[in-house]
Amino acid sequence: MTDNSTGSPGAAPGGQIPVSPDNPCPFLRGLVANGYVGGHDVPLTKIAETIDRASGEHGAGAMKVWMETYGVASIANGNPLKSMISGAVLDQLRGGPLDKLGAGSRILNVDAQVQEDEITRLASFGQDCKDPSGGTERGLTAKEIDTYMAANLKRAGDAARWYYPILMKGEWPVLLKIMGKGEGDARYLSVAEVKTLFVERRFPDRIVARLPKP
16 A cells, blocks of 8 residues: 655654654744744744734734734633733644644644655645746635535544634645745646645745844
8 A cells, every 4th residue: 555645744854853743734834943933832822923924924924923822822722811921832733722633734744754645645736837936736715625625524524523614714725825836817836836835845936035033
């Protein structure tokens, strides 16, 4: 049987900082691996500010991203008061309130190995999109991401909980908002960039340019 997985738990490609397998969020894994935030207790304000910067939003939009990120981070470990005092423990997220226990993309398994067949499955929900920089590439628009998330819930069957769709709104749609290309209904999430984020824990250059120096 073929494993169809990439990478090893906590391995640090390109001299990056190792990331715990118990941090299942690809964007947070990228932030930790590249030194933008620590891997253990991270102040909620630090997480909110960093993701706010990455989003490129300004004014009211930036404030909304900041507040939403702060709110999600505060419940990630299941103890909001403790998180507000001492920060979110990013290497103890798996099994917490935000872990959908197999009802999500399944791109990262429980050992934080990337499942290549799940990336192929993700791409199957997309289409060839017009890259603003020229050419076309495989990507998912907001509508296609909604279809993908609904399919993930259906695949989970009875294991899915009523609140999982609410959690999902803070994942792939947010990643589209931060890393998407294009504008309006044509904005899409590049499958190639998603794969790079999962496998290499690297952000596109345009995102790196928005972030403070690690």
